[in-house]
Amino acid sequence: MHPESDAKFKYCPLLKTRDDKLKFCLGSGCMFWRWENPAKTGADERGYCGAAGPAIAAALLRGADDDQKPIEDY
Numbered sequence: 001m002h003p004e005s006d007a008k009f010k011y012c013p014l015l016k017t018r019d020d021k022l023k024f025c026l027g028s029g030c031m032f033w034r035w036e037n038p039a040k041t042g043a044d045e046r047g048y049c050g051a052a053g054p055a056i057a058a059a060l061l062r063g064a065d066d067d068q069k070p071i072e073d074y
């Protein structure tokens, strides 16, 4: 678990640029972000990636197929 301000400097395994480089975590800007205490939110409050289990496993399996495009910039 990290403060959101720190998480935004950790690489997200699901987001890549068009040239296949990892992007930083979006923190609460991502639908997968979960707060440790939902009553307390903010850059200094702790949270975690809710996708850290199943979605990461799916991304690793997806990585076996090199023909698929990365999740693109938005």
Ligand code: SF4
Residues within 6 Å of the ligand: 011, 012, 013, 014, 015, 024, 025, 026, 027, 030, 031, 032, 033, 034, 048, 049, 050, 051, 052
């Ligand atoms: S919360 Fe998880 S899926 Fe969302 S940007 Fe951060 S690391 Fe990536």
